[in-house]
Amino acid sequence: MSRSVSPNALAPPRYDLRQINRIRWLLVLLLLACGLAFSLLLVRAPATTFSLAQQLALAASLIAILLAAALICRVSRRSLSHQSGEINRQQQRLRQFMDNACDLIIAFDDDQRIHYLNQIGRQRLGLAADEPLPAAMEALLAPSQQQLWHNRTCLLGVAAPFEPTVLLLRDRQGGEIQVDCRISSDRSGQPQLHWLVGRDLSEKIAADQQLHYLANHDRLTGLRNRHSFTEAASQAARLAQRYHQQLALALFSIDHLKIINETLGNENGDELLEAFSKRLHQSVRETDLVGRLAGNQFVVLFLQVDGPLAVEQVLEKIRRIIAAPLPIAGQELFITTSIGLSLFPQHASSVDTLIKTAGDALYSVKTRGGNGFQFYSPQLGSEIKNRLAMINGLHQALDRNELQLRFQPKVRLDTGGFDSVEVLLRWQHPELGQVPPGDFIPMAEESGVIGDLTLWVLRQACQQCLAWLQQGLPPVRMAVNVSGHQLQNRELLLQLKTLLSETGLAPELLEIEITESILMQNPEAARTLLGEIRELGIHLAIDDFGTGFSSLAYLKRFPVHSLKIDRAFIKDLEQSERCASLTAAILAMGRSLQLNLIAEGVETLGQLAFLREHLCDEAQGFLYSTPVSAGEIAQMLSNLQNRRTAFEVAQAAPRINTGLRQAAPQTP
CATH class of the missing domain: 3.20.20.450 (EAL domain)
Known part of the structure; x- marks a missing residue:
């Protein structure tokens, strides 16, 4: 169990060594004077004046006086030595206490010259233990703090109080340290010293910043959370309203995320969310706001948009970036997204309403199978009610x-x-x-x-x-x-x-x-x-x-038997050379793998003729x-x-x- 050091142990002694020393020498001088007087008396007095016994008594008194003076000198010397050692020990304790203190301690005089800097102060300011102290306090202050320091310390010499102040000190590497400062003055000696005790706020500021970050950002992806996004988006909406600008809010949802989590595990699902959020953030402008509202719901607020067509072009670029395979759990993962869009101020006058309307549009995309985007329209409200009825049914x-x-x-x-x-x-x-x-x-x-x-x-x-x-x-x-x-x-x-x-x-x-x-x-x-x-x-x-x-x-x-070509290729076979070329390439690829080839959505004789020419095996569609x-x-x-x-x-x-x-x- 550690012992606490009493504050009295560090207090200065209650006696003045210089006064004691003066008293000692006065006593010695007094005794010597007495001895000298006795000596003169014995020398000058006639022999008949004192008897032999009296002379012996006077001599003995003289010897006693000399011995007393010597004894006083010896005792006082020992006492002073003991007291001086005690003072040195207490000073050493005080210095050790100040050097081991968690706060910066600086002593300076009325001319701003530095007389003392404790060890923690040297560490914080980047000074070596054997390095000379800076010449003046101004050398420790950041340039922006010079005037503030002068205003607060100019009257310390006339016992003016120092108001607690947060100052920026400058370390040896040029960095800045924020310090909460208190100053007290010692006027008992010369020169008069002012003691600054400063608490380094770096850790507290870092902790506050971390708490603020956690309170306003999603822990998994680092994007803004709902609260932070809503605040920033509300401010952007006020500016857009003032300058008559348009905003577009897009809600993104990864299709079939539940399946991915069930198959690969939640840990890999989280890795997918992180990778997706990075791609999403990198695919938009720096001025746009990106956030994560919920588990599988990401949001982007596009600032200063020129209308729905411009937003669609941006979304197509984002979807191409997102569609690239993601390396997850040692394999390439392909994902698609559903996107709901809402415009400000056409569809909503507040951010909360903007998110709700975009959510309605997102829900509509998901109910159609996902992998697409849609703008909000008033008709979606009745559609959603019908869909809820269908879910129940x-x-x-x-x-x-x-x-x-x-x-x-x-x-x-x-x-x-x-x-x-x-x-x-x-x-x-x-x-x-x-x-x-x-x-x-x-x-x-x-x-x-x-x-x-x-x-x-x-x-x-x-x-x-x-x-x-x-x-x-x-x-x-x-x-x-x-x-x-x-x-x-x-x-x-x-x-x-x-x-x-x-x-x-x-x-x-x-x-x-x-x-x-x-x-x-x-x-x-x-x-x-x-x-x-x-x-x-x-x-x-x-x-x-x-x-x-x-x-x-x-x-x-894939261990499959058949390949069914999507109806989107068959539909434009007769009108689009590109579709025809793609379809022919798919048929050729399927034949090289010895797969049974099936064309979906066959509706015309021209489509049928093309498929027969390119050796398609089966056809399915309204033509039949x-x-x-x-x-x-x-x-x-x-x-x-x-x-x-x-x-x-x-x-x-x-x-x-x-x-x-x-x-x-x-x-x-």
Whole structure:
């Protein structure tokens, strides 16, 4: 247990050594004077004046006086030596205390000359222990503090009080140290000294700055948090209103982040958020404000915009930067974003409202599958209400038998027949009517119902395939589209095994379609799962190929059987040489990998001729058939069986659905 040093131990002595020394010499002189007087008396007095006894007494008295004087000198010398040592020890304690103090201690006189600087002061100011002290206080002060120092210390010599002041001192390297200063004066000696005690505020200022940073920035990404962003954006909005300028607020959300977290883990998900935030911050101007409002919601306020068209151009640049692969967990990760936009002052007059309207636009993009952007419009309010009603209805759609399956044949271009159909889900809402899949599928993914819906579709497709076989119809492969949520879920493999076991369906009659963009979000995990699914004997197809970021190097790593070219390429085949060249390149690449090639969205004879010329294997679209019921597919299969050759059907006109029923080709 440490002992505390009493303040009295450091106090100066209560006696004056100079006064004691004077008293000592006065006593000695007095005794010597007495001795001298006795000596003169003995020498000059006649011999008869004093008897022998008296002379001996006087001599003895003289000797006693001399001995007393000597004794006084010896004792006083010892006392002074002891007192001097005690004073030196106390001075040493005081100096040690000041040198070990946490504060800077400086002693200076009325002429600003420095007489003392403690060790901590030397360390803070960058002075070596053996280095001479600076000549004057001005040498320790930052240039900006000279006048303030003069104003505060000019009257110290006349006992004027010093008001506590925060000063900037300058160290040897030219840096500045902020110090909280107190000064007291000592007028007991010469020269009179003024003692400055200064507390270094560097650590406190750094701690305050750190607390302020943490209170205003997101800890993971370092971007502004909601509070800080809202304050800065509100100030920008006031300036924009004063100078009649436009602002644009964009909310960014990474698509399928939940799947990435579930697959790679939250730690890698956080790494993705950090990398995304850096790219986002680097892709905007320095004057624009960037923040993170929530876990998967980033915000950018674009200042001084020229209108929606200028904002769209900026967003396209940002999306290209973000779309580049990110190295996460030892692999390249491709991500897409959904973006909601709102303009100031057209859509909102305050930042909070601006964020809300941009959030409505973001929600609208997400419900359409994400990977896009949209500006806010007043109509979004009613759309959001309808979507909320759909989300609530989705949870009850299975129990109320509101879901139906439709089937669209994939026609072989060499024979004109078909041995595969795509299974499509339809929802007949009791109040909203027929709900397009593009509306309710994203909402099912968002609300977590997609797993139940996919399992229901798979089961119904397997049962329908068996029903056709029991009717004596030829086998037809059932192609079911699986969402990204399902692909990243290890339960999908177990569900497929269970389903095949329960229904008894041959695995080669089931096909799983996965969109290219979902595959490229986590290529390694997708490749592993697809390999396990293929080992079951199930066919695999990449859907909407050409809309993602995969290359030949990536494509050959996926264990798939078929490649479906996105309808966006087929649509403009006859009008755009670029689309035609891209489609031809995709077909050539697919053939080099020995994949079954399927074109989606075929609607014209010109498109069909192009696909045949470039050796496409199958075509799917309104030229042949719209999605139809199970009964109509059964009728088509029956008609095909009754026809002598499928080639005659193709020559009559490539329209399986209408041609087999002696009807005209359908248009979209």
